[in-house]
Amino acid sequence: MFKKVLVANRGEVAVRIIRTLKEMGIKTVAIYSTADKNSLHVQIADEAICVGGPKPADSYINMKNVISAAVLTGSEAIHPGYGFLSENAMFAEMVGDVNIKWIGPRPETIDLMGNKEHARAEMRKAQVPVIPGSLGDIHNVDEAREVANEIGYPVLLKAAAGGGGKGMRFIYKDEELEENFTNAQAEAKLNYGDEHMYLEKVMLDCRHIEMQVVRDHFGNVVCLPERNCSLQRRNQKVMEESPAASMTPALREDMMDVVTKAVNAIDYENTGTIEFLQDQEGKFYFMEMNTRIQVEHPVSEMVTGLDLVRLQVLVAAGEELPVKQEDVKIKGHAIEMRLTAEKPEANFAPSAGKIDFVFLPTGGPGVRIDSALYNGDMIQPFYDSMIAKLIAHDDTREEALAKLERIIDETSVVGVSTSKDFQLALLQDEGIKNDVFTTKYLENHFLPEWEKTLTSSNEAE
Structure with missing residues (x-):
């Protein structure tokens, strides 16, 4: 069993994870931004280390800083919680590269299931019932229109790499498609660094x-x-x-x-x-x-x-x-x-x-x-x-x-x-x-x- 685990998160989820780790007899390391230095997860952990400024990009999703914190504190594993880097395959792979255990699925699994269209394709192969929609990534509005006309409106446009509602739009008719596609694609690129999209049939009253x-x-x-x-x-x-x-x-x-x-x-x-x-x-x-x-x-x-x-x-x-x-x-x-x-x-x-x-x-x-x-x-x-x-x-x-x-x-x-x-x-x-x-x-x-x-x-x- 691990002797020390770094919790790569903040707030209530960090507190919740730290409590279980303590009950298991595992030493805990909290990370924090300069804005969070007095937060509860910092106070209850056995150790705490600052990983950067207030903005998440400077601290909680700064992969090099988080991994450096784990190495410096001698942590044997990293628990990512949810949000931030929890579904980042690159980060999970980087964690393994420095011989620290990732408390989660393998990086290739995160990558596979993190891309919504690739996940749908994999589920179809496993004979899991899937909502009707595009059979691959959609790159532009013309491809989106072709799929929408095939499966019928209303449709749901989603960021292939995303989750939590970012880059998502409900589209009820063809005239709404172009503007919504442009806006959703820009939002997807901003939040996930990936502008690939996919479409699926809107299931009403579900x-x-x-x-x-x-x-x-x-x-x-x-x-x-x-x-x-x-x-x-x-x-x-x-x-x-x-x-x-x-x-x-x-x-x-x-x-x-x-x-x-x-x-x-x-x-x-x-x-x-x-x-x-x-x-x-x-x-x-x-x-x-x-x-x-x-x-x-x-x-x-x-x-x-x-x-x-x-x-x-x-x-x-x-x-x-x-x-x-x-x-x-x-x-x-x-x-x-x-x-x-x-x-x-x-x-x-x-x-x-x-x-x-x-x-x-x-x-x-x-x-x-x-x-x-x-x-x-x-x-x-x-x-x-x-x-x-x-x-x-x-x-x-x-x-x-x-x-x-x-x-x-x-x-x-x-x-x-x-x-x-x-x-x-x-x-x-x-x-x-x-x-x-x-x-x-x-x-x-x-x-x-x-x-x-x-x-x-x-x-x-």
Whole structure:
């Protein structure tokens, strides 16, 4: 087992990884930017080393600086968390070149599954159902138009190398194609350094269902219960839950078989998530694979009792998975919401500044808060706006929703604006309470009505 691991991330995910490493008896190294020198992940790690200035390009995604930090501290492995360099095949390869272990899949696997079109092609070969779309990279608007005319509008244009909504556009008719293609391609090049695109058919009234999977060096595969991540804004997840109410035991078994087939086909190692779109008939289609741990992994941990970071570390150290598929049981229901430092009433503008006071209600059964917030902390303008993940677990979905509402209601953050009131409004929505929402529900149904309420309140004042 590793004696020392460097965590190449910041904020709540760095804190979460460091805690498991400490429980495993492994020494921890935190990296930080000059803006983050007083952050919680720096304070709780055994060692901490500065890797550059406030901007991510100068610090957290500065590959040479991060690797230098690992070498200087004698770290035997690097855990990338999510975001930043977590799905950068070049970085993973550089880590291996200096004889440091990468806690994640092999670089060639990251490269294969990181290119969305290449991943689709690989899944087709493995006989995994794939959303209809382009059969290769799209380089220009003429190629895009040819594919769109073949599969029919509406279509979804995506960055081949991307994820998380960057370089993504919904296109409903031919007249919208050229401008959207130009803008999306420029955004893709800016964010990923790759301007290749691909197109897929837009599936209307569908759900975003994903399945976490872990595979070790010996070929043992464990699939965790699926997560419903359909509640989204601008292609970013707002709420995640497990299990998905739309799944039957038979459908779950089918998805597990498909996921197992997929990871075996590419000789996958470590943890990952395969994401699907599920239509109204229950049929599911491969969308993409994330070759890292995900933001929403706590809901999977809450319903199974497993520690996914621990499994990641064990697999990276060459050990056999300590759990088998038959050991994985669904225990109740878990729901997560992401608390962000934003102003929802001002088109979700980010809010930075000093935290004068914070209270996160961590007490009571079935309550989990993943956060790096503390009194006097600084919310920086350089990084993602998520400041906490609020997770509730109970016997039923209805009980978990009630608990989550209580958790959010008790949460208090003074000094910056947060999404708290927006989240409370979401939990009062009948469509969300009754689990009838799809991927466009938030933007097409909830937000227009919520914005009317805000307008009425402002006029009344």
